[in-house]
Amino acid sequence: MTISGVWAPALTPFxxxxxxxxxxxxxxxxxxxxxxxxxxxxxxxxxxxxSLSVGERERMLEALLAAGVDxxxxxxxxxxxxxxxxxxxxxxxxxAGCAGVLVLPPFFYKNLSDEALFQSYAAVIDRVSDPRLRVxxxxxxxxxxxxxxxxxxxRLRTSYGQIVAGIKDSSGDWNNTRTVLEAVPxxxxxxxxxxxxxxxxxxxxxxxITATANLNARAIDALYQRWNSPQAQSxxxxxxxxxxxxxxxxxxxxxxxxxxxARNDPGWLPLRPPLLPLDGAQEAKxxxxxxxxxxxxxxxxxxxxxxx
Amino acid sequence: MTISGVWAPALTPFxxxxxxxxxxxxxxxxxxxxxxxxxxxxxxxxxxxxSLSVGERERMLEALLAAGVDxxxxxxxxxxxxxxxxxxxxxxxxxAGCAGVLVLPPFFYKNLSDEALFQSYAAVIDRVSDPRLRVxxxxxxxxxxxxxxxxxxxRLRTSYGQIVAGIKDSSGDWNNTRTVLEAVPxxxxxxxxxxxxxxxxxxxxxxxITATANLNARAIDALYQRWNSPQAQSxxxxxxxxxxxxxxxxxxxxxxxxxxxARNDPGWLPLRPPLLPLDGAQEAKxxxxxxxxxxxxxxxxxxxxxxx
Numbered sequence: 123m124t125i126s127g128v129w130a131p132a133l134t135p136f137x138x139x140x141x142x143x144x145x146x147x148x149x150x151x152x153x154x155x156x157x158x159x160x161x162x163x164x165x166x167x168x169x170x171x172x173s174l175s176v177g178e179r180e181r182m183l184e185a186l187l188a189a190g191v192d193x194x195x196x197x198x199x200x201x202x203x204x205x206x207x208x209x210x211x212x213x214x215x216x217x218a219g220c221a222g223v224l225v226l227p228p229f230f231y232k233n234l235s236d237e238a239l240f241q242s243y244a245a246v247i248d249r250v251s252d253p254r255l256r257v258x259x260x261x262x263x264x265x266x267x268x269x270x271x272x273x274x275x276x277r278l279r280t281s282y283g284q285i286v287a288g289i290k291d292s293s294g295d296w297n298n299t300r301t302v303l304e305a306v307p308x309x310x311x312x313x314x315x316x317x318x319x320x321x322x323x324x325x326x327x328x329x330x331i332t333a334t335a336n337l338n339a340r341a342i343d344a345l346y347q348r349w350n351s352p353q354a355q356s357x358x359x360x361x362x363x364x365x366x367x368x369x370x371x372x373x374x375x376x377x378x379x380x381x382x383x384a385r386n387d388p389g390w391l392p393l394r395p396p397l398l399p400l401d402g403a404q405e406a407k408x409x410x411x412x413x414x415x416x417x418x419x420x421x422x423x424x425x426x427x428x429x430x
Numbered sequence: 431m432t433i434s435g436v437w438a439p440a441l442t443p444f445x446x447x448x449x450x451x452x453x454x455x456x457x458x459x460x461x462x463x464x465x466x467x468x469x470x471x472x473x474x475x476x477x478x479x480x481s482l483s484v485g486e487r488e489r490m491l492e493a494l495l496a497a498g499v500d501x502x503x504x505x506x507x508x509x510x511x512x513x514x515x516x517x518x519x520x521x522x523x524x525x526a527g528c529a530g531v532l533v534l535p536p537f538f539y540k541n542l543s544d545e546a547l548f549q550s551y552a553a554v555i556d557r558v559s560d561p562r563l564r565v566x567x568x569x570x571x572x573x574x575x576x577x578x579x580x581x582x583x584x585r586l587r588t589s590y591g592q593i594v595a596g597i598k599d600s601s602g603d604w605n606n607t608r609t610v611l612e613a614v615p616x617x618x619x620x621x622x623x624x625x626x627x628x629x630x631x632x633x634x635x636x637x638x639i640t641a642t643a644n645l646n647a648r649a650i651d652a653l654y655q656r657w658n659s660p661q662a663q664s665x666x667x668x669x670x671x672x673x674x675x676x677x678x679x680x681x682x683x684x685x686x687x688x689x690x691x692a693r694n695d696p697g698w699l700p701l702r703p704p705l706l707p708l709d710g711a712q713e714a715k716x717x718x719x720x721x722x723x724x725x726x727x728x729x730x731x732x733x734x735x736x737x738x
Contacts, residue, residue: 230573
């Protein structure tokens with residue numbers, strides 16, 4: 123089994139006391155699965171997963187499954203700084219039947235050798251010890267501080283075959299993505315921004331796992347569906363305009379602000395420290411850019427046309 | 431109440447399955463408190479704390495207290511990536527009567543604004559909400575990726591007074607330490623390496639919290655006791671030679687290897703990924719350097735002369 127398409131690292135809403143707001147989160151997850159997302163990379167960077175305890179992530183995943191969401195449409199982020207935490211979350215996801223897990227390298231110690239990084243992933247795989255496990259490596263060095271070099275990917279594939287199923291490349295470095303696509307056969311390569319979606323699909327990539335799918339999934343999926351059509355480049359260009367709005371701002375607060383606007387729901391505004399809401403100037407910049415694109419209105423229409 | 435002197439970020443021994451070895455750890459903690467350490471910064475970087483789950487750290491602290499170690503000689507590391515984890519560990523330490531807590535900034539998201547960093551510490555202090563709390567800021571940007579600028583220290587002191595009691599500066603940048611010493615009155619400034627101990631004490635600093643105190647506490651404490659004597663510089667010079675051995679190697683594996691040697695106890699060798707034991711060349715370099723200093727033999731004598 124392989125996965126592909128547009129996956130959203132679903133935003134995590136917090137209530138006024140900064141506790142995870144499960145009903146609002148579950149409703150958002152359901153909305154995204156109706157709105158063009160092939161699946162949900164819950165507990166991604168955009169989800170503020172690293173601001174959630176392991177116990178919180180466990181309770182959230184269990185609640186989402188209890189609400190009837192298909193585990194085959196879930197790719198939970200399970201990579202923590204501490205090995206036992208990563209093992210615990212990964213085991214839960216595998217036993218729940220999730221499509222796979224997105225696994226950050228342990229991200230506190232820096233300048234890891236290839237051997238250390240290999241052994242870190244190997245320890246997780248060996249301890250979970252389940253043939254159903256599908257690990258997607260999470261390459262996001264600008265946050266983790268721990269890049270995942272091609273040599274380590276190749277060694278993991280040699281040792282574990284299809285259990286090491288793919289990668290999310292959030293480096294923003296297309297040369298790195300292309301190198302992996304060319305070097306690792308049958309590897310499910312997701313880009314971390316829809317900016318690279320068309321290039322990725324043309325080279326045999328699987329799709330994208332992208333923050334803006336929280337708001338713009340239908341349009342991103344339209345490119346995924348028609349990447350081999352004459353309209354592909356113009357669809358890509360339109361996506362880049364929306365993405366550009368968010369890339370020019372702190373992206374997670376900006377997405378939460380835009381979602382609050384599109385849903386007319388201030389329940390999306392809170393973030394957990396160290397992330398903070400947009401300041402006044404950032405908010406003005408966001409609203410101006412969204413209005414200029416007529417995009418707020420379109421988002422509002424999408425919400426209105428979706429069954430509750 | 432203030433703290434000072436030589437504090438050890440006590441190494442954490444793991445058994446063959448990489449579970450924390452509590453009896454060996456507690457014995458080591460007791461040894462260090464007899465061997466010249468004023469106190470123990472358990473769950474520091476050197477302790478592989480970021481490779482331990484929150485639950486593991488809770489059980490370890492409770493076991494150490496149950497073994498009769500004085501909480502006033504403990505400064506547990508409680509800073510995690512996720513706010514609820516930091517709050518939980520900090521609350522436990524305060525309620526147990528620990529001298530203070532050493533708090534990393536949240537270390538996944540990078541390029542934090544001063545406001546974001548301030549709010550991160552403020553959220554911990556406000557949630558713990560206990561006048562006994564004493565926070566020591568942990569500045570170790572080469573691992574955390576999140577430096578703590580002077581502006582944020584000053585704002586925290588203005589807002590919280592003595593609750594923000596001090597700092598461990600592990601940057602290795604003496605200019606940064608000196609700037610903090612000069613700018614923040616009555617702040618308990620610890621350097622993260624005994625290389626800077628004499629300079630720190632001469633400028634009114636509190637002492638050092640240093641990895642090598644796991645092996646060389648008695649000599650480091652001798653400088654702390656005699657920093658104002660004519661022998662101070664020669665004591666510093668001797669410390670620098672030992673420190674230099676470990677700074678030339680991956681320091682945590684090297685300390686575990688040296689401790690295994692000094693105690694004739696291979697139970698100190700295991701590390702949790704992403705940290706790995708020294709490779710053959712590193713081990714040869716370590717053993718050669720330690721022998722040349724006659725230091726292995728001295729360490730062995732220290733152990734032999736200490737009651738079990």
